[in-house]
Amino acid sequence: MAILEIKGLKKAFGGLTAVAGIDLEVQEGHIHSIIGPNGAGKSTLFNLISGYYPSDEGSVFYRGQQITNLSPQKIVRMGIGRSFQVTNIFSKMSVHENIQATVLYRKGEGLNLLSDSRKRYQEETETILSMVGLKDKAQTMAGILSAGDRKRLELGIVLATEPELLLLDEPTCGMSPTETSRTIDLIQEITKKKALTVLFTEHKMDMVFCISSCISVMNFGVIVAAGEPDQIRSNEKVQQIYFGEDRCSLR
Amino acid sequence: MSQNAKTRWLKLTVTAFALVVLPFILEKAFSTYYLYLFIKAMVWALYAVSFNLVLGYGGMMSFGHAAFFGIGAYACSLLLVKSSCPLLLAFLAGPVAAALAGAVIGFFSVRIRGLFYFAVITLSFAQLVYILVFKWRTLTFGDDGIQGIPVPDVISTTDTYIPFYFFSLIIFLLCLYLLWRIVRSPFGLMLRSLRESPERAAFVGLKIESYRLIAFVLSAFFSGVAGVLFALMETSIAPNILFWSTSGEVVLMGLLGGMNLFLGPALGAVVMVLLSSFLTSYTEYWGMFLGVTLILIVLFFPKGVGGLMVEQIQKWRRAGHGHP
Numbered sequence: 001m002a003i004l005e006i007k008g009l010k011k012a013f014g015g016l017t018a019v020a021g022i023d024l025e026v027q028e029g030h031i032h033s034i035i036g037p038n039g040a041g042k043s044t045l046f047n048l049i050s051g052y053y054p055s056d057e058g059s060v061f062y063r064g065q066q067i068t069n070l071s072p073q074k075i076v077r078m079g080i081g082r083s084f085q086v087t088n089i090f091s092k093m094s095v096h097e098n099i100q101a102t103v104l105y106r107k108g109e110g111l112n113l114l115s116d117s118r119k120r121y122q123e124e125t126e127t128i129l130s131m132v133g134l135k136d137k138a139q140t141m142a143g144i145l146s147a148g149d150r151k152r153l154e155l156g157i158v159l160a161t162e163p164e165l166l167l168l169d170e171p172t173c174g175m176s177p178t179e180t181s182r183t184i185d186l187i188q189e190i191t192k193k194k195a196l197t198v199l200f201t202e203h204k205m206d207m208v209f210c211i212s213s214c215i216s217v218m219n220f221g222v223i224v225a226a227g228e229p230d231q232i233r234s235n236e237k238v239q240q241i242y243f244g245e246d247r248c249s250l251r
Numbered sequence: 252m253s254q255n256a257k258t259r260w261l262k263l264t265v266t267a268f269a270l271v272v273l274p275f276i277l278e279k280a281f282s283t284y285y286l287y288l289f290i291k292a293m294v295w296a297l298y299a300v301s302f303n304l305v306l307g308y309g310g311m312m313s314f315g316h317a318a319f320f321g322i323g324a325y326a327c328s329l330l331l332v333k334s335s336c337p338l339l340l341a342f343l344a345g346p347v348a349a350a351l352a353g354a355v356i357g358f359f360s361v362r363i364r365g366l367f368y369f370a371v372i373t374l375s376f377a378q379l380v381y382i383l384v385f386k387w388r389t390l391t392f393g394d395d396g397i398q399g400i401p402v403p404d405v406i407s408t409t410d411t412y413i414p415f416y417f418f419s420l421i422i423f424l425l426c427l428y429l430l431w432r433i434v435r436s437p438f439g440l441m442l443r444s445l446r447e448s449p450e451r452a453a454f455v456g457l458k459i460e461s462y463r464l465i466a467f468v469l470s471a472f473f474s475g476v477a478g479v480l481f482a483l484m485e486t487s488i489a490p491n492i493l494f495w496s497t498s499g500e501v502v503l504m505g506l507l508g509g510m511n512l513f514l515g516p517a518l519g520a521v522v523m524v525l526l527s528s529f530l531t532s533y534t535e536y537w538g539m540f541l542g543v544t545l546i547l548i549v550l551f552f553p554k555g556v557g558g559l560m561v562e563q564i565q566k567w568r569r570a571g572h573g574h575p
Contacts (some may be wrong), residue, residue, distance in 0.1 A: 016295035050454065076456040088454075093440075101437075101444045102455045109437040110457065117437045161455055244471070 002047070003165055003197050009058035011044055011213060018044040020221035021058070021096045022219075026165070026214075031191060031198045033208045037241060038220035040200040043085055045218070046169050049199075050082045051075045062165070079245035081094040081163030085201075087150040088202060089157065092142030095134050098142050098153055100125040125160075131190060132156040148179030152186065160191065166191070168200035184211055209233065217241065274416040286412045287484075292524040293423045294480045299504040299516035300430055301473030306502070307510035308434055309466045310446030314370040314498050315356065316474055319349040321493030322473025324482035325384060328397045338403050345482075346475035352380070353471025354464070361463035374495060381493040396489030400482055407458030408484065413424075419480050425519075426473050433469065434513060442466050507548055509555025518557045 004026040011019040018041045026032045034042050047053045051072040060066075060068045068077055090098050103121045104110065128175060129135040132152045137145065142153055149200055156167060171187065184207055191198050197205040202208050208215060209229045216226040217238050225235045232238055261283035277286040277347050298320055305311045330341040356376040363369050384391045393398075402408065406418045433439055441462055444451045449459050491497075500523065501516075508519025526544065530537030552559045 072453045073456050073458055076454055082454055084450075086450055088451040090451060092447055093443055097440060097443075101440045104437040104440060105455055105457060110441045110462070111435040114432050115436055116432075117435060117440045120437060151436045157451070157455065 005061040010056045030213045032214045033212040040218040042223040055076045079164040081158035082167035108171040147174040166198045254302045285414045292521045295520035296517035298477035302501045304470040312366040312370045315373030317497035318377035318380040319471040319474035323349040323478025327479040328482045345479035346472045349475025350472040352472040353468040357467035385490045398487045400486045425438040487526040509557035513556045515557035
């Protein structure tokens with residue numbers, strides 16, 4: 001069953017068409033990746049799904065419900081959480097507070113003006129911190145974390161919103177090979193444990209082919225190929241995009 | 252009782268005792284002027300801490316807080332002068348009027364993104380209020396201001412400032428306690444997350460404008476309380492308290508004391524009041540010295556005097572002096 005369905009989605013910025021009519025289905029429980037060269041429109045597509053940008057045309061359905069052009073807040077509350085290509089966390093707050101703020105909001109405590117926030121939902125916060133492997137850094141200021149830890153913290157923030165569909169924009173961007181491998185394990189473990197669906201973009205092909213159950217390839221704002229990893233690996237169009245039309249000229 | 256609890260109680264008792272005997276020492280051993288200065292510092296400290304809810308915690312650069320300080324002062328004073336309204340009601344009317352003005356100004360301002368634009372729109376609203384008070388002579392007495400605000404005998408400052416000291420101390424501590432609870436509450440945490448990344452906060456589900464507006468109204472309310480205390484202390488007010496310089500001063504107090512600390516702006520307010528009072532007795536160009544002090548602090552101690560003090564205490568503790 002498709003948890004996310006996109007029909008004819010379009011977005012242009014002035015004369016530049018970033019997303020030129022996308023049709024896409026993401027099946028529930030799958031790890032679905034979107035690959036493509038820089039400027040293919042992957043992040044714009046994420047921004048359209050998550051409500052960051054309004055679309056020019058087309059529709060997005062989540063569990064059969066129209067979510068096109070809804071506010072990010074409404075989309076998050078429906079169960080779609082997202083991370084950003086450039087990690088977006090609350091830098092001058094501790095790692096613990098980053099997660100706790102999200103948990104408190106989800107629990108409807110955002111307008112609680114008089115309770116001591118430090119005493120609220122400690123256990124739940126710590127569970128998420130353990131899940132993303134940051135429990136021992138709970139009191140560290142988020143802004144001074146390593147790139148890998150920052151990405152994991154952002155993943156923790158997204159998980160704290162209790163999403164059913166995770167949109168991860170280059171989740172291992174800027175990570176060392178060791179950190180990348182740890183993050184891959186983490187994503188696989190969490191999605192399995194929480195029965196989540198993941199839609200992600202990535203440039204590290206080994207990671208994409210390792211964890212994806214389905215891959216869509218984007219170029220110039222459209223999806224040029226979609227299928228299982230083996231089908232994509234042998235797809236000629238994909239090879240052309242990544243290696244060029246005349247492969248002999250590379251020699 | 253644990254050792255920590257005992258130490259805490261001892262500190263509280265000593266502080267309470269000091270606050271009780273202080274006005275007597277200041278007024279009897281020195282002069283009434285010093286007690287007046289102390290109360291003045293408290294009033295400005297409350298205004299600065301209230302303002303910091305918006306700037307330090309919410310990341311909103313309001314340049315129009317003079318409006319709330321002034322509206323608080325004017326609402327209370329006008330009720331006392333023009334009607335036989337009891338003090339309690341007139342007192343409450345000040346912050347309530349300021350909060351209402353905060354709701355109106357905030358409604359339009361919190362939607363604006365960017366520190367600069369936010370500063371400009373709040374400044375414009377505040378100047379509008381200033382002009383209104385200045386020109387609406389039949390209601391506000393215009394540039395004559397309000398003279399001889401009738402303060403009940405029990406807190407009158409005619410002969411002594413001691414009763415008024417206790418009155419303002421209780422209100423000051425109560426407001427400070429409430430503000431402290433707010434910044435440490437889940438709402439305070441939401442506000443800080445909005446300051447850090449409105450984008451991330453939106454993608455957590457937070458309605459940015461609503462949270463900003465609530466913070467703005469709360470800040471206006473407590474600024475209004477400070478305004479009322481100011482009016483009752485001075486027993487006369489003029490439209491200049493609504494002028495943009497009153498908005499600027501509170502920003503400077505925050506910078507001076509440190510906006511990342513709850514009491515930082517209060518410390519900045521105390522330093523400003525003391526500097527302006529003492530420098531005025533030596534030179535009419537005291538503003539220049541104040542300016543130079545501020546430039547030096549911003550350049551060399553961006554965390555303010557409070558931040559500097561905290562850093563020194565932490566260094567001292569790390570060196571092993573703080574613990575047995």
